[in-house]
Amino acid sequence: MTEEELRRKIGTENPFKVPDGYFEGFAENMMRLLPEKAAEETHPxxxxxxxxxxxxxxxxxxxxxxxxxxxxxxxxDSTRAADYVAEYTEEEMSDYMATSLFDEYTLYSYLTDEE
Structure with missing residues (x-):
């Protein structure tokens, strides 16, 4: 069914009816039915x-x-390599250097934090 067929079959009238004069005194009647409340003064x-x-x-x-x-x-950053080296004695460091594959340049660059 198309929209046009539905309009012919059902019609275009509003099916909901409101009694005559219903909205004429609506606001006054509603205010009369509500309980009165004292207006409160508001200050910022x-x-x-x-x-x-x-x-x-x-x-x-x-x-x-x-x-x-x-x-x-x-x-x-404050715990640098020089701080770790300072914890060992000279004897421990010379034993370590003798067994490792460090040359003098690598040792100096390690102690001065240069790469």
Whole structure:
């Protein structure tokens, strides 16, 4: 069935009916039926609201996170090869060097952190 056939068969009238004059006093009747409520005076709140301090809180959290990350990276970098070498005695180092395949250039570059 096409739309045109449906309109001929059923019609185009609105099947829902509203009594005459129903909406003429609707607002007054509704207000009469509702309980009366005293109007409250509202004053703007004085002080710091959430919208004011929330961005500052986020900024402080970001600064703390950056400080922690920088501290962790700095701590990881502070343990250099020279610090590890300083823990051993000369005798231990000479024994190690005698058994390893290091030449002097590699040793110097290792101790000065150059590559």
């Amino acid at each position: 709140k004085i002080g710091v609201g959430r919208r004011t301090w929330r961005p500052w809180l986020y900024a402080a959290a970001a600064v703390c996170a950056v400080a922690l990350i920088i501290g962790a990276v700095h701590r990881a």
